[in-house]
Amino acid sequence: MSGREFFTARTLAEVRAGFRPAHRTPAERVPLAEALHRVPVAGITAPADLPGFARSTVDGFAVRAMDTYGASDALPSYLDLLGAVRMGAEPDVAVRAGGCVAMPTGGVLPPGADAVVMVEYTAETMPGTIEVTRPVAPGGGLVRADEDVARGGVLAPGGRPLRAPDLGFLAAAGVTEVAVHRRPRVAIVSTGDEVVPPGTARLGPGQVRDATASALAGLVADAGGEPVIAGIVPDEPGALKDRLTALLPESDLVVVSAGSSVGTRDETAGAVAAVGDVWCHGIAIKPGKPTLLAECAGIPLIGLPGNPLSALVVFGQVGVPLLWRLAGCESPPPQPSTRARLSRDLASAAGRLDVVQVGVRDGLAEPIFGPSALLSVLTRADGYVIVPEPATGLDAGTEVEVVLYR
C-alpha cells in the first residue's frame, strides 16, 4: 500500500471530445442475413430503379385519369373492360381512351394508363363494362418506377447501423451482400491475484470470481463488438505488460479490468505506460474515477476501476461510444429511456458527473445506493440517472431522464 493517487480528473465531456483514437476497423463483406446492426463503410446505392416499373398499389382498374374526371355515384363514367393484368407478368393489353384494364395490387401498369381506380369505386354493371363512380388523378393508385428509389440513390447511408427495414430495402434492390466495418475485437483482460475464473466451484480464502469480464462481454456484444475474454493476469511485475503486448496487435480495443487495490492500480498504470501513451488517469465521474485512458500504437485502451459496478458504469459512458466509433458509427443508436420523478434528494459534487442507479415504479425513480463493490446494486436497477457536472445535486420531485437497461 505504498502511495496514494494524485491525478487531475478529466470531465466526461473532455474525454468524449478529446480521446478520439483514429483507428477504425477495416471493411468486410457480409451476407444480408448477417448485416443487422452492422455499420456500412459507405452509403449503399441502388443498382436500378425501384420498383423498376409503374406498379399498382390497389386492386382496381388501370385507366386514363381524364376518362374518370367528373365521375360520381349520380353520374358514373362507363369504361370498356379491355382485359386483365396478371401478377408478375407483362401486360398483354394497352389502355386506350374510354377503356380500362383490371389490375391486382402490385401489378404492372399497362401502356396508355396513368392511374388506377380502386375496385371499391367501380362496378361491372354489364359484362365488359366498368362503371366508375369516383375520379382519379394521374399517378393515383400507383407508384412510379423509381418512386421507392432511383438508380444510384441511397438505400442505406454509411456510418449508421443497419436496421431491420434497411435489410428489406437492400433485399428489394437485389443487394445481398454489404461492405461493413468489421466488428471491433475487444480484448478483456482481468487482473488481480484474488480473481479466479467464474467456473471455480469452491473459492479459496479471499478469492472472488471474475464478474466484470462476463458483464463487459455483454456490454461489448450489445454495442456491436466481439468480446475476447483474455484471461486473468496475476499481480506479478511485467505480467500485464507482456499480456498487453501480445493482445494489442489482434485487438481494436483493449479493456483492463483492474484489481481494486492501490497496488494493482499502480501496476496497471505502469504496464500501460510501458506499451502506450496515457491520455488521462482519472475521470470526474462517480462511480468510476480511477479510470485510465491510453492509446497504444493507435489502439485505444481503457483501464477500468476495480469495482464491477464502477467498471460497468465507466464502460457504458466511455467504452460504448468509443466502440461504435471504432466501427465507423459516430452517433450510437438511441437507448431506451423514460421520464420519472426522483423519490429523494440526490447529492453530487459540482464538477463531477454522477451516475445513479435507480428502480422505476409508477413514474417514480428510486435511487439504489450501496457500495460499488456490490453487483446487486446494478442488477436490481431498472436504469440510471445522470447528475451532470455543473449540478450540486437534484431535489426530490425533480423530473429526470432515466436511461433504461434492456
Next chain:
Amino acid sequence: MSGREFFTARTLAEVRAGFRPAHRTPAERVPLAEALHRVPVAGITAPADLPGFARSTVDGFAVRAMDTYGASDALPSYLDLLGAVRMGAEPDVAVRAGGCVAMPTGGVLPPGADAVVMVEYTAETMPGTIEVTRPVAPGGGLVRADEDVARGGVLAPGGRPLRAPDLGFLAAAGVTEVAVHRRPRVAIVSTGDEVVPPGTARLGPGQVRDATASALAGLVADAGGEPVIAGIVPDEPGALKDRLTALLPESDLVVVSAGSSVGTRDETAGAVAAVGDVWCHGIAIKPGKPTLLAECAGIPLIGLPGNPLSALVVFGQVGVPLLWRLAGCESPPPQPSTRARLSRDLASAAGRLDVVQVGVRDGLAEPIFGPSALLSVLTRADGYVIVPEPATGLDAGTEVEVVLYR
C-alpha cells in the same frame, strides 16, 4: 379479383389482451457467454453467500470501530499496526483492542475487526503506529459476507431477459450455465407469384424481390427469435396449406408474408383456415388492417398484409410482444423513444390506431407520408408516432412520444 373483404376488425388492445396462445418454448441450458438477452425459465438463485466473506471496500486499516470513536485531526486515535492482509489470502493476524491491520481494497476482514478506516484518514506517524483522524462506524468500509446476495437469494429473476450486469452477477456466484427458454423459431413464409428471391439479379416483368422476409428476419432477431426463412410459395391451390403443414411442427410462430392482391389474400385465409383456427381477420390499425391471426395446434400464426411497410408495422405491434411471450417474457424490454412536437396535423379515424412514420430533427417530429408499398418511407424514418384508437387525429405542435428505431 373475385370478392371484396368483409371482416370485423379487432382493436390492437383486443388483440394483445385476447390473442394469447399458451405455447412457450421449452427450456435449454446455455453457457453464460451465450445467455445475453435470453429469458431464464425460473429465478436463478445463489448457491452460496456473496461475496462469501466480509470484504474491505477501501484501502486502509481494519479496526474495532469503537477504537476510533471521537478521533479527529486535533485528537487522533493511535493504533498499533499488527500486520497486513494480502489480497486473495486468509488473514494471518487478528485485530485486538487498540490495534489495526493494513488492508487492501477487496481483502478479507481479519478476525476481531468490525470496520475498515480509509487510508486517507490515517498516517503512520511512527513505524508501527497508525494515527486515525476520523471515526468509523461498525460495518464501515466493508461489505458483509452476504451483502451482495445471501445463499438461496435471487441472482436473476425468471421471465426477464438477462442483461450484461446479470451475466456478471451470475459469474460472481459461479453460475456458468443457465436454464433459459429456447429462442422461438419463427418460420417466415412469403407468397405471391410476382415475388422472387433477393438474389435474383435481373427481374422479369412485374417481378419484385422478397423484401419483407429479410426485414422480418431482422425484427425477429431483435426480439430474441431465430428467423427461419422458409421460401416463397407460389399462388397455387394447396401450395400454401402444404407448406404450412410442413412448417408448423418445427416452428414456434409462423408468419405468412402474403401477396398483396385480394386473390392471394383469399388464398392465405383459406390455407390458414385449413390448418388452424382463425382468431381474427382484420386489425383496426393503419397501415396493416388486413392482418390475420390464427392458432394452429397451439402454434400462433400471423398472416401479414402484402405491403412491406404494413407488414413490418404490424409485426412490430403484434408479432414482437407475441415473440417475447413465446420465450417466457411477459414484458418486452423497453424501446428507445424521445419526446418531440408534431410538425403538422395528423388525421386519424376514431377507433383505429395509426402508426405514423416520422423523421425527428431539433425536437420536431415530421411525418413521412407515402404509399405503404414504399419501403423507403420506413428506412427514411427515425421512428414512429402512435395515434391511439380514440383520437380522431393530433394537432400540429402536440408533444408526442416517438418510438425510435435502433
